[in-house]
Amino acid sequence: MSHDNSSPSFFQHHFHDVEQQYETSKFGMWAFILTEVLTFAGLFVAYIVYRSWYPDMFVGVHKLLDVNKGLLNTVVLITSSLTMALAIWAIQKNLKKLSIFMLTATFVFALAFLGVKYQEYHHKYEVGQLPGKYYSYMGPEVVEVIKDQEKIDYYTSSNNVYFDAETNRLYKTMNNPHIFFSIYFVMTGLHGLHVAIGMGLIAWLIYSTARGNIHQKYYTPMEMIGIFWHLVDLIWIYLFPLFYLIG
Amino acid sequence: MSDHHITPLRTYLIIASCLFFLSGVTVWVSYIDLGSFNIVLAMLVATVKASLVAFFFMHLLWDDKKNLVLFLMSLMFFGIFVVITMIDTEFRGALGFNPETKNPITKRASFYGQLPLTDTHGYPVDSHDDIHHGDDDHH
Structure with missing residues (x-):
């Protein structure tokens, strides 16, 4: 029985044995993952509804996002998922130094992800591709300069475009592009928040593993934070094609 | 805890390679115009990737x-x-x-x-004769 003096220090008395303690933690973690999926589900539903209302606008406006930066972040996040899995593998094999190295690599990749994300956000802020009422972008993708009088007459009479005679600029009206950016910023923003929280948890893991609180016999926190970190990767796997690779 | 399944190193590396490969595939496919099938294919690839992550990285296969x-x-x-x-x-x-x-x-x-102002289909809307949704209704 497990209530004698020989039970390990990490064992909590209300569990039957160490194995049950581990399985219970894991079940609890998956219940948390369920709530996480449902949190993001609301935002995915918003995306689906608005995309079905404005299919052309989504296809047009997504071109304002940088596919290369999105792909770079995908590669960075998958790599960080691999290093996180390897950190758990290393601690299972009692390779403490390798485990700490892999956790540090995961932390660095997470930082790189947020760095790329910051660059993207900063660019969007500069040009005014912002959510809701803050959207003010009128760049080359939505504006054309027209000199031909015949075309000007045609466009002036057309319903889908607006020609400004004073500036000689043609506005192609994409309907409600700010809605795309509202959804983009909320979804990637909440995902980015998860990356930041994950970084804090990984930093704590590095500290605990170095101090010897997490070891071959007891690595439950690392396994659980690993599951959280892979969920962050999993959500990005869907966000990437939905925002960067439309049509 | 020594009786837990330890996933072999090789498995992790193979799965990660598959994920990198499929990321490339999904970007490549997005440049080909397949009409409405583009989104279906993109979601299919994403779901395969997500399954690999869930079953192998998150250990669901052995759980x-x-x-x-x-x-x-x-x-x-x-x-x-x-x-x-x-x-x-x-x-x-x-x-x-x-x-x-x-x-x-x-x-x-x-x-x-x-x-x-335009409606959903890009046709002009005169904001003054719009009796259905004046902003005043929400104040």
């Missing part, structure tokens, strides 16, 4: 199956959420309501000052 059931339940409820919402939003037109009339978008974005 007690109750964890898998919990995860699949979250996806099931997501499906219910989508279907019931879409039954509403997709068929408002059948009741004679334009989605914007039924659920108006407040035209306060700064770029609207430079553009004539």
Whole structure:
């Protein structure tokens, strides 16, 4: 029985044995993952509804996002998922130094992800591709300069475009592009928040593993934070094609 | 805890390679115009990638199956959420309501000052004779 003096220090008395303690933690973690999926589900539903209302606008406006930066972040996040899995593998094999190295690599990749994300956000802020009422972008993708009088007459009479005679600029009206950016910023923003929280948890893991609180016999926190970190990767796997690779 | 399944190093490396490869595939495919099949293919590739992450990186393959059931339940409820919402939003037109009339978008974005107001299909809307969704209703 497990209530004698020989039970390990990490064992909590209300569990039957160490194995049950581990399985219970894991079940609890998956219940948390369920709530996480449902949190993001609301935002995915918003995306689906608005995309079905404005299919052309989504296809047009997504071109304002940088596919290369999105792909770079995908590669960075998958790599960080691999290093996180390897950190758990290393601690299972009692390779403490390798485990700490892999956790540090995961932390660095997470930082790189947020760095790329910051660059993207900063660019969007500069040009005014912002959510809701803050959207003010009128760049080359939505504006054309027209000199031909015949075309000007045609466009002036057309319903889908607006020609400004004073500036000689043609506005192609994409309907409600700010809605795309509202959804983009909320979804990637909440995902980015998860990356930041994950970084804090990984930093704590590095500290605990170095101090010897997490070891071959007891690595439950690392396994659980690993599951959280892979969920962050999993959500990005869907966000990437939905925002960067439309049509 | 020594009796836990330890996934071989080789498995992790193979799965990661598959994920990198599929990321490349999904970007490559997006440049080919397949019409509405593009989104289906993109979601299919994403789901394969997500399954690899869930089963191998998150260890669901070797876990007690109750964890898998919990995860699949979250996806099931997501499906219910989508279907019931879409039954509403997709068929408002059948009741004679334009989605914007039924659920108006407040035209306060700064770029609207430079553009004539348009409805969902890009046709001009005169903001003054719009009796259905004047902003005054919401104040």
